[in-house]
Amino acid sequence: MDMMMVYIGLAAVFGLFMAWGIGANDVANAMATSVGARALTIKQAILVAAVFEFLGAVLAGGAVTSTIRKGIVDAGSLADSPELLVYGMLAALLAAAIWLLLASQRGWPVSTTHSIVGAIVGFAAVGIGIEAVKWVKVGTIVMSWVISPLTAGMIAYTIFKSVQWLILEREDPLDRARRFVPLYIFLAGFTITLVTLFKGLKHVGLELSTGQSYAVAVIVGVMIALLGRLFIARIKIDPDADKDFRFQTVERVFGILMVVTACSMAFAHGSNDVANAIGPVAAVISVAQSGVIGQKSEVSIWILLLGGGGIVIGLATYGFRVMATVGKRITHLTPSRGFAAELAAATTIVVASGTGIPISTTHTLVGAVLGVGLARGIAAINLSVVRSIFLSWVITIPAGAILAIIFFYILKLVFG
Amino acid sequence: MSNYISKIFGSSPVKPLQAHMAKADECAGRLPEFFEAVFVGDWQIAKAVREAISGLEHDADDLKKELRLQMPKNLLMPVARADLLSVLRVQDEVANLSKDIAGVVIGRQMTFPDTLKPSYMALLRRCVDAAGQAHTTVNELDELFEVGFSGREVEIVQGFINKLDQIENDTDKLEIEVRANLFGLEKGLDPVEVMFLYKVIDLTGDLADTCQRVGSRLQLLLAR
Numbered sequence: 001m002d003m004m005m006v007y008i009g010l011a012a013v014f015g016l017f018m019a020w021g022i023g024a025n026d027v028a029n030a031m032a033t034s035v036g037a038r039a040l041t042i043k044q045a046i047l048v049a050a051v052f053e054f055l056g057a058v059l060a061g062g063a064v065t066s067t068i069r070k071g072i073v074d075a076g077s078l079a080d081s082p083e084l085l086v087y088g089m090l091a092a093l094l095a096a097a098i099w100l101l102l103a104s105q106r107g108w109p110v111s112t113t114h115s116i117v118g119a120i121v122g123f124a125a126v127g128i129g130i131e132a133v134k135w136v137k138v139g140t141i142v143m144s145w146v147i148s149p150l151t152a153g154m155i156a157y158t159i160f161k162s163v164q165w166l167i168l169e170r171e172d173p174l175d176r177a178r179r180f181v182p183l184y185i186f187l188a189g190f191t192i193t194l195v196t197l198f199k200g201l202k203h204v205g206l207e208l209s210t211g212q213s214y215a216v217a218v219i220v221g222v223m224i225a226l227l228g229r230l231f232i233a234r235i236k237i238d239p240d241a242d243k244d245f246r247f248q249t250v251e252r253v254f255g256i257l258m259v260v261t262a263c264s265m266a267f268a269h270g271s272n273d274v275a276n277a278i279g280p281v282a283a284v285i286s287v288a289q290s291g292v293i294g295q296k297s298e299v300s301i302w303i304l305l306l307g308g309g310g311i312v313i314g315l316a317t318y319g320f321r322v323m324a325t326v327g328k329r330i331t332h333l334t335p336s337r338g339f340a341a342e343l344a345a346a347t348t349i350v351v352a353s354g355t356g357i358p359i360s361t362t363h364t365l366v367g368a369v370l371g372v373g374l375a376r377g378i379a380a381i382n383l384s385v386v387r388s389i390f391l392s393w394v395i396t397i398p399a400g401a402i403l404a405i406i407f408f409y410i411l412k413l414v415f416g
Numbered sequence: 417m418s419n420y421i422s423k424i425f426g427s428s429p430v431k432p433l434q435a436h437m438a439k440a441d442e443c444a445g446r447l448p449e450f451f452e453a454v455f456v457g458d459w460q461i462a463k464a465v466r467e468a469i470s471g472l473e474h475d476a477d478d479l480k481k482e483l484r485l486q487m488p489k490n491l492l493m494p495v496a497r498a499d500l501l502s503v504l505r506v507q508d509e510v511a512n513l514s515k516d517i518a519g520v521v522i523g524r525q526m527t528f529p530d531t532l533k534p535s536y537m538a539l540l541r542r543c544v545d546a547a548g549q550a551h552t553t554v555n556e557l558d559e560l561f562e563v564g565f566s567g568r569e570v571e572i573v574q575g576f577i578n579k580l581d582q583i584e585n586d587t588d589k590l591e592i593e594v595r596a597n598l599f600g601l602e603k604g605l606d607p608v609e610v611m612f613l614y615k616v617i618d619l620t621g622d623l624a625d626t627c628q629r630v631g632s633r634l635q636l637l638l639a640r
Contacts, residue, residue: 029421036422109420160564169567247562326419332428334562362421369424376494376564380426383490389420 003415004288007086011288014093015281015303016310018112021097022273023314025104026112027053028322029362030269031262033369035323036330037338039258046320048259049266050312056270056353057308058301060196063356064272065299065307067137068116068279069286071356073124077132082287084128087411088404089280091127092119095403096276099396109389111360115400116276117141122401123408141357145393148348148359149367156344156371159184163336164375167250177253178232184339185228185260190221191347192264196271199354224260231256247334254335261342268349269361270308276358278307337377341368363390426491429500430558432483433507437554437630439476440507443469443514444547444623448540450518455533459525466518476511480504494565495637503633507554509626510547517619524612529605535597536617539590542583543620546627549580553631560637570638580631587624591617 027049028035035045078085096115103110117138124132163184167176194217197208208216232253241248282299345361345368352359366389373381446469453461483504487497520526528536553576556569563569594617602610 025419028419032419032421036425107420164564164566168563169569171568245562246559251562322419326422329419329422330425332430333425336562366421366424370492373492373494376566378425379428379430379493379561380487381492382424382426382488383492384488385420385424389424 007090007284008288010090011086011093011281011284012306014090014097015277015306016313018093018097018100018116019274019277019307019310020314020317021100021104022112022277023053023311023316024318025100025314025322026273026362027266027269027311027315027319028326030265030365031323032326032330033333033338033341033365034258034262034265035327036333037255037258037335038327039255039335039338040262042320042324042327044259045262045323046315048262049319049323050315052263052266053270053274053311053315054308056267056272057274057311058304059201060199060267060271060350060353061274061278061304061307062299063199064275064353064358065279065282065304067141067356067358068120068275069283069299071137072117072120072134072141073128073283074132074134077129083416084412086284086287087415088120088123088127088408089283091123091407091411092116092400092404093277093280094407095119095122096400099399099403103396109362109385109392110396111362111393112273112276113358113360114145114393114396116279117358118397118400119404120280121397123404126401126405127408127412141359144352144357144359145363148352148364149370149390152344152348152364152368153371153374155347156341156368157375159344160337160340160372160375160377163340168247168336173247173250174237174253177250181232181253181257182225182229184257184343186221186225188221188257188260188264188343188346189224190217192267192350193217193220195347195350195354196267228256228260251334251336254339258335258339258342261339261346264346264350265342265365268346268353270311271353272349272359272361274304274307274311277310278303279358281306332379337372340377341365341372344368344371360393363393366390426488427486428561429483429487429493430561432479432486433500433504434554434557436476436479436483436504437507437551439472439479440510440514441547441551443472443476443511444544444627446472447514447517448537448544450521451537451540454521454526455528455537457527459522463522466522469515469518473511473515476508480508494561499633499636503554503630503637506626506629506633507550510550510623510630513619513623513626517616517623520612520616520619526609526612526616528613529598529601532594532597532601532613535590535594536620539587539594539617540620542587542590543624543627546580546583546587546624549576549583550627550630552576553580553634557634565638573634573638577631577635580628584624584628587621591621 031045031049034040096119099115100112121133121138166180167173170176197213197216235252237249282303345365348364349361366386372378446465450462450465556573559569598613
């Protein structure tokens, strides 16, 4: 049993390290569009990220964590030797964390999700046996990596087209922005709340029926929209700024909307990516505590707290620096575009989180940005960078897998 | 560490394109001042203004090169890259022509017959108006990008382009007047001098034509 305490300790340390890495580097990707559009200052963005990443991780991170914990490796094939799962999960965490550290130092576009899934599949297929991997589930996950950017792109395209049609193309864009932006705010608040509630908040002691969920989501949406309207009403026309660029005040109205979508995006990112750090931790702990694999219990809340906390620490110690460089580099993104991309990405990600599918939040956001670009919304998108981001998983998955296999054998030697 | 998602946002060509047009407009805008000095025979001032125009044209060239470098082939933009580059090329011609006009006059220390001066000045001022209108039109580009090249903004720009066409039309008429004027004076003037007067009038007319072409290139951006 002492050994099990060592495993739990190691898992917690590795998991925290991984969560730190996500907060230090990955969160900046999720917040890039908000910071780039200057809807938030760097300080505000960090505050929003800290609060909503944490909330997303704790309130909505459970389902994806379950998938990483027991959805990829087939527990049945490990019934006789549960410690193999412990070594494997520890190896996967270490592999993904080290690969991410290396990649982010070099500036390679690497997804945390791809690393961890690659690592888990790698140790299971090679270290234990091909039959130890739930290939159908892995297939679904890989499919979702293609589908999620496409979905986000289509949603973003539609949202931006609607903005053009309802507001930008019209004779009185400012009046129409004041009228319609609260609707988009409602849409953002409603969707995120609804999906989160549907997924169930049993682990925080909240159980609602479908009808109740809808009612709560409508109430939350309306409340946020009213709050947004209050702020929008306070925006004064700035004739000086409007002389140079007539849509300056209109964009400031969209800026309010973007505060909401930035929160949604941070929430969505937390809900999906926390699992990359704590899914393996949860797996190790469930084996260590019971000696058996795959019992049906929910992911306990303290593990989610560990992940959420780790992300916030990463953000506070390093992430703010990465965020500042993002703000300098993105020069021409306006809130009317940034919000469309964020809302589309956040919706797609939260739905995936609700269904327990680990997707790449970065790829989803890139898909959404491309969607706005195809609606003639963005002045210039560098397609070769887009291509390199999407192609990166071709390298990331085997890299994560190979590293995990190496660490798996080392751990087996040390502990076995 | 670096953040890669920010790298997918290329830099917008709008501001540099507008800055380039501002330089080109400024080049043309200095010409009346230049000719006023030439008309009174103050070559000191004329040379200084020509220097200034030449400097502005040089600045425009630098902006042009910079903008070309930031528009690699694999950019996704709301408008075709080739169309934007052709707007840039025509804008650059406005600056070049302004420099050429001043250059010819300085190079030959040209004198203008008194009776030609008012009609030439009228032509020149209208050509400068054309450059100003082209500049105004190019200044709408950020609004066009904002709305995604559709709706009401397109009508506004269309209106600006129509006005530019009108101005160019005026310059055509004024140019005919100046030529008729010069034709009447031809006999009493030095033939070589007359040749170059025609050349200056030609170049001045070209200036307005080129400004109009800035407008028509922009129109290509509006076409779906």
